[in-house]
Amino acid sequence: MTYYIDIGLEVHAQLKTTTKMFSDGPTLFGQAPNTQVAPVDMGMPGTLPIINAAAIKQAIMFGLSCGASINHYCEFARKSYFYPDLPKGYQISQFNYPVVQDGIIHYLNGKESGHVRIQRAHLEEDAAKSMHNTLAAKSYIDLNRSGQPLLEIVTHPDIHSASSAIAYLKTLHNLVRYLGICDGNMQEGSFRCDVNISLRANTEQPLGRRVEVKNLNSFKFIEKAIEHEYTRQSKLIDQQQPVQQETRLFDEVSGTTKPLRSKEEAPDYRYFPDPDLPVLMITEEDINAVRETMPELPWDKQRRYQDQHQLSEYDAKILSHDIDVARFFDQVASQTQLEVKQIANWIIVELLALTNKHQVSFREIPISQDAFTELMDLIHSQVINGKIAKSLLSDMWQTQQQPSLLVEERGLAQITDPDQINQLILNVMQQSDKQITAYRSGKVQLFGYFVGQVMKASQGKANPALTNQLIKQYLDN
Template sequence: MEWESVIGLEVHTQLLTKSKAFSGASTKYGAAPNTQACAVDIALPGVLPVFNKEAARMAVKFGLAIGAAINRRSVFARKNYFYPDLPKGYQISQYELPIVAKGRVTIDIDGQEKVVGITRAHLEEDAGKSLHEDFHGMSGIDLNRAGTPLLEIVSEPDLRSAKEAVAYLKKLHQLVVYLGICDGNMQEGSFRCDANVSVRRKGETKFGTRAEIKNVNSFRFVEKAIEYEIERQVELLEAGGKVVQETRLYDSDKNETRSMRGKEEAMDYRYFPDPDLPPLVIDEAFVRDVEKTMPELPDAKRARFIKDYGLSPYDASVLTASREMAQYYEETATASGQPKLAANWIASELSGYLNRENKDITQSPVTARMMTGLLKRIADNTISGKIAKDVLDAMWSGEGDADTVIAKQGLRQITDTGAIEKVVDEVIAKNPKQLEQYRAGKEALFGYFVGQVMKATGGKANPAQVNELLKKKLAG
C-alpha cells in the first residue's frame, strides 16, 4: 500500500526591531533576566499596548516578497490562556484578519521547481521563557522575550515529504534574512517551526488526521521529526489504528515525537478583537514606501547571475544563498573582470574553506578585495591555477593578500621563454631513454616530461609555454 504524507508548516520569525511589538523595551538577546521587561511587558495593572511601526513595515515587506496581497485593514485579537510566561493572560495576535494574505514561494526539489502556497502571515507577540532549573521546586520566569514581535508564516498543506518541508523552510529562512526582517538565528529561537503532519493513501483527496509537532529548532531536526512522524502514523494506520489530532513534542536526543498530554486539555482561546488596539490600516502610501526599500530577492538575483555572468544554475544558487555571499561575489566578479573565474573560486574553493570551519562569508578572512587580487594574478598568468590554491590557503591563514604571498614565497610564474627552454633542454638531456621511447611513438610519455619540467621549476613554469616548447623539442 502506498502512502502520501501531507505537511504544512507554521514558522515563527522574530522580527528584527530594536524595541518590542507593543512597548519601548529592548529586544536584544541575552540580557540578564527581566531587565528588558518593562511595565507593559510584565502587564502591570493599567498599562496599554502601542504598536511598533517597524514591525508593520517588516510584515509588509515579507508580504511583497511572496507576492501576497497586503490586507488594508488587519485586526489584533486576544488569544486567552493562562501560562506563567504570558503575563497578560492573553497573547496579542492577528486572528481573523491577518496583515499578509495568500502568497507563494518556489522551491527546488532535485532540479524540479515546486510552488508552495502560503496561506497567511500574521503579526503577534512572543511569550517569555520558563526556566526549569530547580528553584526549590519552582520554575523561574524571564519576561525579556515577552512582547518581541513575531511574524507567523503559515503554509498551505502543499508539502509532500520531509525533504520538501526542509527545502521550503530553508527558502523562507533565506528570504526573511535577505529581507533583513529576521536574523534567522535558530539556536536563539529567532526562527522557529511547528509542523502539521498527516498521511493518506495515494490517490485519496481527503486529508488524514494531523498531528502538530512543536519545538523543532534546526533544519536537520525538522527533517528527522517529520520523517519519524510519517513513519509513526503509517505504522499506526497499517496496524489498524487511528491518528489522534494532538500536539507532539520532538525529542532530538531520542529522535522521536511524543504526545504533550498536558496541552491536550481542550483549549478554548476565546479570541476576540483587542479593544486596546484599533484596526491596523495599511494604506497605499505605506506599501509604496516599503516597496522602495525592497532588496533584490534571491530568485531574481539567481536568474540575473545566470544571465549576466553566464553562471551555471548550481553556482548561481550557491552564490545567492545569502545577500552577503551575493554581494561578495558581485564585488569580486566586477573588480576582477572575471565573473566565471570568480564563480569557480568562490563557489567551490572558498566555500570549501568556509564549510570546513563553519563560517559564513562575512567571517571569511579572505575579503572580496583579496579574492579579486588573487583572480587578477591568475588571469594575468602571474600564477597558475594550481599555485593559486596555495596562495588562497596562505591568505586564509592570514599571511596577507595575494601579491604579498606570491612575492614572499616566490611563487611568480616563470614566463621567460629562455628560462623555460633552458629547463626543458636539461630535462630532455637527463632522460635519453624516455626520449627514445617517445620518439618511437610512446606519446603518453609527454606528460612525464611536463611533470619533470614543472618539478624542476617548483611548479612555477607557465604550463602553456612548457607544453609548446616540449612539443617542439621532443619532436627533434
C-alpha cells in the first residue's frame, strides 16, 4: 500500500561569530582538542553566561530574509538532559519565546515550485563532541564545540517527498551562506539536519507517529534516510505493527536507520527560563539596523540579472541560486569585455557541466576566477574560437594552468590573417571541383561542407566568422 509521508526538518546552522554563544571562547574549527574552551563552556561552578550580540543580529537577519516575525520579547531556557557531551547537565536554548517565528521559504524542485513554513528559528549552544573507541572500550570528549552558537530552524511538516526535502534544504543552505551567517560546511558539521518522518494513509487522517533521524550532515544521506524510513514504516503498518515514536541514527554503510532512544517530548527536557540570563528585548530600532546591513538576496539578484543584463529568467535563476556561482559570475562580468550573455552561457553550459561530470560543488572547482576571466578575454580578442575554448576549459580543469600558457604551449592561437585563411580555402577548393559545381548550381547547403573542410585543414584554428566570409567571397566570384 502507498502511504502519504509528512516530513518536518530541524536544521542546526552554526553561526559565523568569532566567540561562542554565551562565552568569549573562540570558535575556530580543527584545533587541538579542548583548546578552544572557556570556563562557561566547561560548566565550571560560579561561571555566568553572557549573550553573544552578533548571534542575535544574525538570527534577526535570517528572520527578515524569510519574511518571519521577529519577537520583541525573547528569553533563554534551560533544556535538561544528561549526556557526557553536556558539561552543565543542561543546554541553554529557547523554548516559549524564540527570536524568529512564522516565516516561509520558497524552493524549486526541478520545474515544480513549493514552499515550506518556518515554525521558528531559535538560538542555542552546541554540545561537545563525543568520540568512541570501541576497541579500548573508552569514550573521549572534545569540548571545542561546546557552546558554539547555533540557529535551529524548525519547519512545519509541509514536505511530502525526499526530493522536496532536499530542494528545500539546498535553498536554505544557500540562503544562510548568502546572508553570511553560516559557512554551510556540512563536512565540518556547520549545517546539520534532524529529519522527522511520519506516515498516514491519506490527508484526511491525523499525522502518524513521528520518528526522528538525528544529525545528518549530507544531502545524499538525508535523502537515503527518508527513503529508508518510508520503506521501514510502510512495512510495519502493512503488517499491522505499531511505529514506535523514537529517535534513530542513520548508518552510512548500510544505508539504514537504527534505534538510538525513545523520542523525548518537551516535558522530558524540563524547560524553564534560565535564571542566569536576562530577558532579551529586541526593539524596532534593532531590527531596522539589521535590515540596513542585509546583503542582496538570491531572488533580488535574479531580478537584477534579468533587468541589468537582460538574461532570461532561467539563466538568471541558475546564476543566482548558488552564492559561489553568483560571486564568480559577478567578478568575471566586471573584469572582461566579453558580452555578459556569453559569459553566462559559458558558466551555465560548460562550467556547471564540468561540476556535474566530476561531482563537485562549485566552490570546489579547480579553475580560478582569474583563469576563467582570462579565457573569456581570449575569446573576446579572437585569439581562440569557441571550439578551442571549450577544449581549453577541460584542460584547465585537469592541469590548473592559465589558458594563455596552454594556448602558447600547444600553438592553439586562432588564425585571423585573411591571407592564411585564403590559402587554406584555395587548397580545399582545388580538391572540390564537383562540390563547387554543385554549389553554384543551387545546392547551397554544401556551404557547410566547405567550412568544415577549411576548419579541418586549420585544425580548428581558423576564425569561423572570417572563414565563412572569405569562403562566400570565393564561391560568389
